Amino acid sequence: MSITKQNKINYPGGTKVKVSKLPTNYSNRGMALEDDINLTNNYYIDNDIAYIYKKPTPIKITKVDYPSRQKAVIKEAFFTTPSTTDYNGIYKGKYIDFEAKETNSKSSFSLANIHKHQIKHLENIYRHGGISFLIIRFNKLNKTYLLKAEDLISFLENEKRKSIPLDFFEKYGIIIEEKYNPRLDYLKIIDFLYGGSYGK
């Protein structure tokens, strides 16, 4: 992957280093989709199209060392459950909010991959006039779908199943084509879904 602006960090000692990403193995979250979305968001930012960012990973800090005033080092911390979704921002004056997940299943997306309060969050955003959705990649099918929060909620209201079958995505989702740049042009789908009504 390319090195993104957000990944340039200043170590407390003052040495500027570039890091490509966080260690990948502490989470089940796939990094490939995340990389594609981050690259896409950088494209949107660089071209002044939209300002959508990934939120930092929420952690609970329990121990910090201060070798000097400018050099705080976190010595113990734990990953915590996120209150909201990973991505939010603004596009054409509208509030955009989504969660992105990958699955290795070929037939369905397990709802165990999304916290209940994240689904509630997507619903809240939708009710308040924002645009909220899921981006779900079926790794083994090489397909990435955008599914509107409205359709997710409709599924949950009408089904008792603990996973969303692929055919639901085929029927209600929209495939996001992979391209060179931007990698995953999901805002094109947003334009399509919401027509000109959300344009300026």
Next chain:
Amino acid sequence: MSITKQNKINYPGGTKVKVSKLPTNYSNRGMALEDDINLTNNYYIDNDIAYIYKKPTPIKITKVDYPSRQKAVIKEAFFTTPSTTDYNGIYKGKYIDFEAKETNSKSSFSLANIHKHQIKHLENIYRHGGISFLIIRFNKLNKTYLLKAEDLISFLENEKRKSIPLDFFEKYGIIIEEKYNPRLDYLKIIDFLYGGSYGK
């Protein structure tokens, strides 16, 4: 302060504990204003008025231990510079974005307290149709101002000063009164500033 929903965390071991907030001493950021804003945002959420959240503190994780699959412990991490502002969310369909800072000065707010890319971010949000602003508290005057991004940008374009004098806030800012609940009803100011044009 009250314990907020966001502060309920699950320790990796599975024991549910409540923590009131992060350690306060690793940052110059005042916690009193932050507490007031968090309480206010919780009030908005509980009353289904707006969904505005504080972003997690961005950190760079360099070492993680895995005593078991479910018990990742971060053993080394560093605070990094945020790419955006601390708070964003949705209100009446509009994208809301702001940064909040305290100062102990009685006469001005030093711009050294805000990163340049955060100011650029506020400007980007404004240009794209969002509502962006600063909330600045003068601790020793017991006054909290909301200053629109437009006015901040206008100041920066017309002044060479490295701090914004109090009289600029008095002229262009609006005082946010402190109340019992919600503590700092900044959305009332937003309603006042943007009239009915942003309402649904």
